[in-house]
Amino acid sequence: MALLEVKNLQVRVDDREILHGLSLTVNEGEVHAIMGPNGSGKSTLSHVIAGKPGYEVTGGEILFKGEDLLGMAPDERAAKGVFLAFQYPVEIPGVATMNFLRTALNAQRKARGESEFSTPDFLKKVRDVAKSLNIPQDMLKRGVNVGFSGGEKKRNEVLQMALFEPSLCILDEMDSGLDIDALRIAADGVNALRSKDRAMVVITHYQRLLNYIVPDVVHVMSKGRVVKSGGKDLALELEASGYAQFEDAA
Amino acid sequence: MNVALAKTETGRAVSETFAMARSRLPGAGKVADARRKAFESYERAGLPTRRIEDWKYTDLRVLMREVLPLAAVPDQSALAKAVDAVKAAAVENACRLVLVDGTFAPKLSDLGGLDKGLRVQSLRETLDAGADLPAAATDDVMVSLNAAMATDGVIVSVDDGVALTKPVQIVHVATASSASVFTRSRVQVGKGARVTLVESFAAVSGAKSYQVNDAVIVSIGDEADVAHIRLMDDATDAVNISSGLVTVGAKSKVNFLGLTSGGRVSRYQGFITLAGEGSDLSVNGVNLLKESQHGDTTLVVDHAVPNCTSREVFRAVVDDRAHSVFQGKIIVRPDAQKTDGKMMTRALLLSDDAEADNKPELEIFADDVTCGHGAAIGALDESLLFYLRARGLSEKEAQALLIQAFVGEAIESIADDGLRDAVVAIAERWLAARG
Numbered sequence: 141m142a143l144l145e146v147k148n149l150q151v152r153v154d155d156r157e158i159l160h161g162l163s164l165t166v167n168e169g170e171v172h173a174i175m176g177p178n179g180s181g182k183s184t185l186s187h188v189i190a191g192k193p194g195y196e197v198t199g200g201e202i203l204f205k206g207e208d209l210l211g212m213a214p215d216e217r218a219a220k221g222v223f224l225a226f227q228y229p230v231e232i233p234g235v236a237t238m239n240f241l242r243t244a245l246n247a248q249r250k251a252r253g254e255s256e257f258s259t260p261d262f263l264k265k266v267r268d269v270a271k272s273l274n275i276p277q278d279m280l281k282r283g284v285n286v287g288f289s290g291g292e293k294k295r296n297e298v299l300q301m302a303l304f305e306p307s308l309c310i311l312d313e314m315d316s317g318l319d320i321d322a323l324r325i326a327a328d329g330v331n332a333l334r335s336k337d338r339a340m341v342v343i344t345h346y347q348r349l350l351n352y353i354v355p356d357v358v359h360v361m362s363k364g365r366v367v368k369s370g371g372k373d374l375a376l377e378l379e380a381s382g383y384a385q386f387e388d389a390a
Numbered sequence: 391m392n393v394a395l396a397k398t399e400t401g402r403a404v405s406e407t408f409a410m411a412r413s414r415l416p417g418a419g420k421v422a423d424a425r426r427k428a429f430e431s432y433e434r435a436g437l438p439t440r441r442i443e444d445w446k447y448t449d450l451r452v453l454m455r456e457v458l459p460l461a462a463v464p465d466q467s468a469l470a471k472a473v474d475a476v477k478a479a480a481v482e483n484a485c486r487l488v489l490v491d492g493t494f495a496p497k498l499s500d501l502g503g504l505d506k507g508l509r510v511q512s513l514r515e516t517l518d519a520g521a522d523l524p525a526a527a528t529d530d531v532m533v534s535l536n537a538a539m540a541t542d543g544v545i546v547s548v549d550d551g552v553a554l555t556k557p558v559q560i561v562h563v564a565t566a567s568s569a570s571v572f573t574r575s576r577v578q579v580g581k582g583a584r585v586t587l588v589e590s591f592a593a594v595s596g597a598k599s600y601q602v603n604d605a606v607i608v609s610i611g612d613e614a615d616v617a618h619i620r621l622m623d624d625a626t627d628a629v630n631i632s633s634g635l636v637t638v639g640a641k642s643k644v645n646f647l648g649l650t651s652g653g654r655v656s657r658y659q660g661f662i663t664l665a666g667e668g669s670d671l672s673v674n675g676v677n678l679l680k681e682s683q684h685g686d687t688t689l690v691v692d693h694a695v696p697n698c699t700s701r702e703v704f705r706a707v708v709d710d711r712a713h714s715v716f717q718g719k720i721i722v723r724p725d726a727q728k729t730d731g732k733m734m735t736r737a738l739l740l741s742d743d744a745e746a747d748n749k750p751e752l753e754i755f756a757d758d759v760t761c762g763h764g765a766a767i768g769a770l771d772e773s774l775l776f777y778l779r780a781r782g783l784s785e786k787e788a789q790a791l792l793i794q795a796f797v798g799e800a801i802e803s804i805a806d807d808g809l810r811d812a813v814v815a816i817a818e819r820w821l822a823a824r825g
């Protein structure tokens with residue numbers, strides 16, 4: 141079943157059109173990779189799916205589990221199972237990581253009509269996930285992402301993903317800033333979440349990530365559109381020949 | 391409005407108020423003379439207007455208009471009503487000294503089992519016994535009016551070397567409506583003493599449109615360690631004009647936090663003089679204002695001697711049509727070499743109609759000093775809000791988390807966990823009450 145359907149999406153920022161009629165369908169259980177040159181609109185697409193303000197959708201639609209996503213507030217989308225691991229996670233000084241995680245998790249559960257986690261259950265869950273991602277406990281004692289290295293911030297995104305158990309995971313350049321070991325650990329964390337009713341959209345510049353998280357479909361984005369889609373071999377092809385051939389197509 | 395006319399009107403009203411109050415004001419002879427002089431100096435100026443530089447943003451002639459008649463001495467039913475308000479305002483394990491409508495209420499206070507070396511009397515008691523009014527070294531007109539009209543207060547002293555085991559909490563409870571309350575207290579902290587002083591202002595439900603004018607004169611000896619917390623949560627249609635006059639001796643450590651969340655019109659003015667070398671002063675303030683509240687925090691830190699450090703952190707959260715004012719002045723006297731004084735103030739505007747004014751001033755007369763100030767006024771960071779909302783927090787929840795973090799920078803200066811939690815709880819209640 142289609143989990144995410146992006147149909148002919150047109151998006152403007154400050155009167156400049158950035159996505160020019162982009163279409164993409166992701167089914168439950170699938171992993172899609174999106175590759176494409178800098179500035180082709182990958183992060184813009186992920187932001188619009190997550191509901192970031194400042195983007196004007198001038199045409200097209202986004203359906204999530206058949207529902208109109210664009211009419212929902214960002215927190216509603218999160219509660220319904222949309223998760224974006226940010227390319228640039230922000231630092232939030234003064235907001236303790238644990239407090240943030242618990243508030244977020246319980247807000248999502250409450251919105252779905254589920255009971256809130258008790259403190260011991262919550263703590264156990266966070267500890268287990270943190271351990272599997274090699275995230276030291278004292279990192280969780282700091283403010284959200286405060287003083288985290290680039291790689292630590294990315295791991296913290298994967299931690300949240302594992303904790304919230306969303307049905308759609310969008311990973312925007314999860315691999316940038318990760319060293320080789322961290323990349324493997326984070327990718328293992330992501331793979332552990334692969335399941336038949338969860339889908340993933342992995343945005344990356346590097347084929348290497350796709351050796352760890354093997355996609356079912358690879359899309360090439362250029363100038364605000366998906367210009368080619370194929371199997372996992374398309375990523376290898378791109379690695380060898382670059383994007384030049386698609387720039388014209390766009 | 392005709393300003394000249396307004397002045398005569400308020401002038402006449404207040405002189406009547408004073409004349410009517412006189413028979414009730416404790417203190418004869420020299421105290422009565424001092425009150426009359428103080429009243430005359432108030433009467434010459436009247437309520438401060440914006441034309442007086444120190445009151446530029448808080449024009450009391452516009453905001454307060456007149457001084458209301460004195461509140462009646464609380465009767466049994468007023469005292470009974472006050473009990474719940476005292477309980478609600480109480481910090482854990484404190485020795486409470488309660489003033490109801492400007493009158494000391496011994497029955498509501500914890501006078502039994504005081505720490506050894508802690509002495510407590512009411513102002514009225516000391517004046518009746520022939521003592522002077524606690525003197526305040528300022529010519530501020532509202533402090534003069536306070537000297538003229540103060541009906542009661544508490545006189546607290548802590549002996550040299552005494553470390554109090556419990557905080558001393560002065561609780562002001564208003565039960566009267568459309569009346570004014572004047573209190574004046576003194577706190578003396580002996581050499582090497584350790585004291586936590588809490589001042590709370592609260593109202594019983596139903597107390598409306600009252601006016602509070604409080605002055606506290608604090609003298610801190612050498613090598614003392616003082617935490618001083620002031621929580622002003624008066625009724626949202628009340629006026630609260632309070633003054634703190636603090637003198638700090640040598641090698642002492644003083645940590646002050648003021649939180650203003652109540653009052654339609656309020657001003658807290660703290661005049662703090664570092665009078666002994668080698669002391670560390672930390673002064674923190676938080677204004678939480680909404681609807682049409684006007685809250686003014688004005689702090690003057692006077693480095694009179696060398697080698698002291700002062701740190702001021704002020705945070706204002708301003709919602710709806712509220713107006714927050716912060717005035718911070720650091721004075722470094724010619725002798726006060728090696729002074730290290732800093733002031734950081736930030737205001738968070740939660741609505742387009744919210745307003746914050748900020749006036750930092752440095753008056754430096756010594757050459758070998760490190761002094762500075764920084765200020766910022768802005769809205770909540772959109773990218774942080776979005777991050778939180780993308781994780782499932784509603785707009786209000788996301789704002790609340792960021793606002794808590796924002797005021798936390800001032801509140802975290804409180805060393806005592808229980809007290810810090812109590813202050814955080816007030817901020818949380820304020821946030822929860824936002825629509």
Ligand SMILES: Nc1ncnc2c1ncn2[C@@H]1O[C@H](COP(=O)(O)OP(=O)(O)OP(=O)(O)O)[C@@H](O)[C@H]1O
Binds near residue numbers: 153177
């Ligand atoms: N807020 C904005 N204001 C103006 N232009 C923007 C804004 N956000 C994105 N753009 C522009 O939209 C285009 C697409 O940006 P986007 O960040 O989506 O690219 P990307 O594919 O994620 O690139 P990268 O691979 O470098 O992360 C770029 O030209 C960018 O400058």
Ligand SMILES: [Mg+2]
Binds near residue numbers: 182183184227312
């Ligand atoms: Mg990007």
